[in-house]
Amino acid sequence: xxxxxxxxxxxxxxxxxxxxxxxxxxxxxxxxxxxxxxxxxxxxxxxxxxxxxxxxxxxxxxxxxxxxxxxxxxxxxxxxxxxxxxxxxxxxxxxxxxxxxxxxxxxxxxxxxxxxxxxxxxxxxxxxxxxxxxxxxxxxxxxxxxxxxxxxxxxxxxxxxxxxxxxxxxxxxxxxxxxxxxxxxxxxxxxxxxxxxxxxxxxxxxxxxxxxxxxxxxxxxxxxxxxxxxxxxxxxxxxxxxxxxxxxxxxxxxxxxxxxxxxxxxxxxxxxxxxxxxxxxxxxxxxxxxxxxxxxxxxxxxxxxxxxxxxxxxxxxxxxxxxxxxxxxxxxxxxxxxxxxxxxxxxxxxxxxxxxxxxxxxxxxxxxxxxxxxxxxxxxxxxxxxxxxxxxxxxxxxxxxxxxxxxxxxxxxxxxxxxxxxxxxxxxxxxxxxxxxxxxxxxxxxxxxxxxxxxxxxxxxxxxxxxxxxxxxxxxxxxxxxxxxxxxxxxxxxxxxxxxxxxxxxxxxxxxxxxxxxxxxxxxxxxxxxxxxxxxxxxxxxxxxxxxxxxxxxxxxxxxxxxxxxxxxxxxxxxxxxxxxxxxxxxxxxxxxxxxxxxxxxxxxx
Numbered sequence: 001x002x003x004x005x006x007x008x009x010x011x012x013x014x015x016x017x018x019x020x021x022x023x024x025x026x027x028x029x030x031x032x033x034x035x036x037x038x039x040x041x042x043x044x045x046x047x048x049x050x051x052x053x054x055x056x057x058x059x060x061x062x063x064x065x066x067x068x069x070x071x072x073x074x075x076x077x078x079x080x081x082x083x084x085x086x087x088x089x090x091x092x093x094x095x096x097x098x099x100x101x102x103x104x105x106x107x108x109x110x111x112x113x114x115x116x117x118x119x120x121x122x123x124x125x126x127x128x129x130x131x132x133x134x135x136x137x138x139x140x141x142x143x144x145x146x147x148x149x150x151x152x153x154x155x156x157x158x159x160x161x162x163x164x165x166x167x168x169x170x171x172x173x174x175x176x177x178x179x180x181x182x183x184x185x186x187x188x189x190x191x192x193x194x195x196x197x198x199x200x201x202x203x204x205x206x207x208x209x210x211x212x213x214x215x216x217x218x219x220x221x222x223x224x225x226x227x228x229x230x231x232x233x234x235x236x237x238x239x240x241x242x243x244x245x246x247x248x249x250x251x252x253x254x255x256x257x258x259x260x261x262x263x264x265x266x267x268x269x270x271x272x273x274x275x276x277x278x279x280x281x282x283x284x285x286x287x288x289x290x291x292x293x294x295x296x297x298x299x300x301x302x303x304x305x306x307x308x309x310x311x312x313x314x315x316x317x318x319x320x321x322x323x324x325x326x327x328x329x330x331x332x333x334x335x336x337x338x339x340x341x342x343x344x345x346x347x348x349x350x351x352x353x354x355x356x357x358x359x360x361x362x363x364x365x366x367x368x369x370x371x372x373x374x375x376x377x378x379x380x381x382x383x384x385x386x387x388x389x390x391x392x393x394x395x396x397x398x399x400x401x402x403x404x405x406x407x408x409x410x411x412x413x414x415x416x417x418x419x420x421x422x423x424x425x426x427x428x429x430x431x432x433x434x435x436x437x438x439x440x441x442x443x444x445x446x447x448x449x450x451x452x453x454x455x456x457x458x459x460x461x462x463x464x465x466x467x468x469x470x471x472x473x474x475x476x477x478x479x480x481x482x483x484x485x486x487x488x489x490x491x492x493x494x495x496x497x498x499x500x501x502x503x504x505x506x507x508x509x510x511x512x513x514x515x516x517x518x519x520x521x522x523x524x525x526x527x528x529x530x531x532x533x534x535x536x537x538x539x540x541x542x543x544x545x546x547x548x549x550x551x552x553x554x555x556x557x558x559x560x561x562x563x564x565x566x567x568x569x570x571x572x573x574x575x576x577x578x579x580x581x582x583x584x585x586x587x588x589x590x591x592x593x594x595x596x597x598x599x600x601x602x603x604x605x606x
Contacts, residue, residue, distance in 0.1 A: 009055075012061050018048065023283070026044050034147075038144065042289060045292065046296060048290075069353055070240075070353065073349065078255040081263060082259045084260050094331055095153075096161065099161040100161065103161065103324065107165075110322060111131075111133035111134070112129075113126075114314040119372070119376060120307045124180045124369070125359075125369035128180065128362060129355060131176050132354050135351050136345050140388075141158055141346065144346060148393040149396075150469065151401040154401055158341060163256065166252060167252040170249040170252045171200060173358055174250075177361065178196050200253065203247065206243050207255065207261070208257055210261075211265070218267050235258075239258055292352055300374065303371070304376065308376060312383050340399050345384065352374070352381055406431065408472060410457075410475070411477060412434075412457055412476040413441070415441065417534060418445075419445045420537060421475075421567065423543070424545050430570070433471065434450055434451070435466070474487070474488065474495050476521060477502075489519050501523075503525050503529060503530050504529045504530075526581040543594060544594075546595070547591075548588075548592070548593060561597065564596065565595055566579050567595060569587050569594055571588065572588065
């Protein structure tokens with residue numbers, strides 16, 4: 001039976017298509033223009049929603065909009081829980097514990113005071129909404145971290161705080177709401193708190209059972225590979241629904257616990273599961289923010305006055321910084337990391353969804369201020385998303401906690417080739433690092449003053465010691481084709497396949513020893529390979545860099561240096577690209593050509 005189109009609106013199918021196109025399109029445009037994706041999604045949603053009225057989720061999709069958002073938030077939180085591997089927390093462990101154990105209750109108190117004396121809400125509404133404000137936006141943190149490219153430890157602290165405190169904030173709001181019910185209805189304290197304890201305990205048990213049960217089934221081979229992701233989704237939704245039936249918002253606690261258990265179960269298929277969940281989360285975050293912005297009713301914001309601005313200023317300038325700085329007293333975190341975390345507290349869709357629910361319940365219980373919670377929540381989300389979307393990256397760079405403006409290059413394998421190329425790039429100002437598990441292979445690089453990492457780049461030690469945010473290009477150039485392929489394949493999702501290069505494999509064509517072409521990185525040096533480059537360097541060939549301009553074009557350079565072997569180039573923006581074979585790519589004005597020259601020509605090179 002055909003789905004009827006709502007009067008004056010879009011059909012549900014067209015509404016879903018529009019949400020998907022706007023969400024993914026906003027993220028793509030943000031990537032192309034280097035802008036905050038969250039801000040573009042909010043703007044796109046408001047344009048098609050309250051501004052032009054093209055999309056109204058309640059009108060076009062119907063009453064399932066709110067349940068859809070709740071389920072999407074559950075999946076987002078579960079994916080966040082999957083990133084909480086305790087083994088990888090390292091030196092951020094103490095800071096995370098303090099932000100959760102001290103920061104959550106202190107943040108609840110300070111947010112309540114900001115609502116009471118800033119926004120002018122009553123104590124009941126302030127206490128409930130203050131509990132929700134413990135949540136710092138797990139739906140927002142991930143896109144912001146991806147765009148700002150923060151250093152490892154502050155990024156870990158912000159991510160763990162956002163995900164772990166999310167269910168804590170929801171439970172704090174439930175606790176405050178139960179107190180309000182005792183004060184304003186006939187409910188007794190024992191009934192209210194008994195229901196709360198039952199809900200929290202049940203959600204925790206469901207999350208543990210779902211996590212351990214799924215891990216056991218995957219370890220024992222009870223689930224085939226092609227069914228693992230569907231089974232995971234089904235168990236996740238069931239755990240959320242069962243917990244939420246007993247106590248509203250307890251499902252958030254259950255899915256977070258479930259994700260945390262699976263993240264620390266050392267599953268052999270964990271990376272595949274995590275990457276698929278990341279893709280699903282990107283789609284869900286996009287859709288949820290478009291729906292959130294499109295659902296905005298400007299008339300509800302009209303109920304607010306100047307005190308709403310005072311409230312936002314109190315949260316951003318007082319409550320958040322004070323919460324973080326007090327929580328981190330006694331830790332060994334340097335002050336630049338503390339200041340960055342203190343100044344970063346974005347709120348997201350979880351805050352709006354939960355605040356809207358409790359605002360309606362407070363209003364139904366006779367608390368008039370409950371009607372103001374929803375508009376205040378959206379205004380806080382809008383203000384913090386815009387503030388941190390545009391301000392986090394510059395602040396991180398100012399504090400020395402972001403990647404360098406010049407894109408860095410990570411070389412795998414210490415050899416004459418990688419050392420010479422890295423030395424040439426270093427002189428151009430590009431951050432370079434050579435990693436090799438063989439100490440002897442790094443002697444030449446260290447003598448040249450090049451930064452090195454002694455160890456396997458795929459090891460856990462590398463995750464703690466190598467600041468990958470400083471590097472955007474990977475060059476796998478060892479004499480082992482299989483290892484080059486493994487490294488390039490592993491780093492592909494993080495660096496992007498376009499930025500992972502692999503030296504041409506020794507055995508070309510079809511062979512029983514050839515590796516699948518869909519694995520590995522982009523090939524370079526075809527027809528020469530590792531041995532070919534090493535032979536040239538042993539014969540005295542050296543790397544030289546030449547800047548091209550309108551006065552000295554690529555054609556003139558090639559005419560002057562016909563014997564040169566073009567290895568790669570830096571474009572005008574500083575991005576590094578390697579040459580696939582012996583055919584020169586077209587290099588634009590401002591590019592710097594990097595080539596190998598024979599001994600007799602090297603001394604004359606410009």
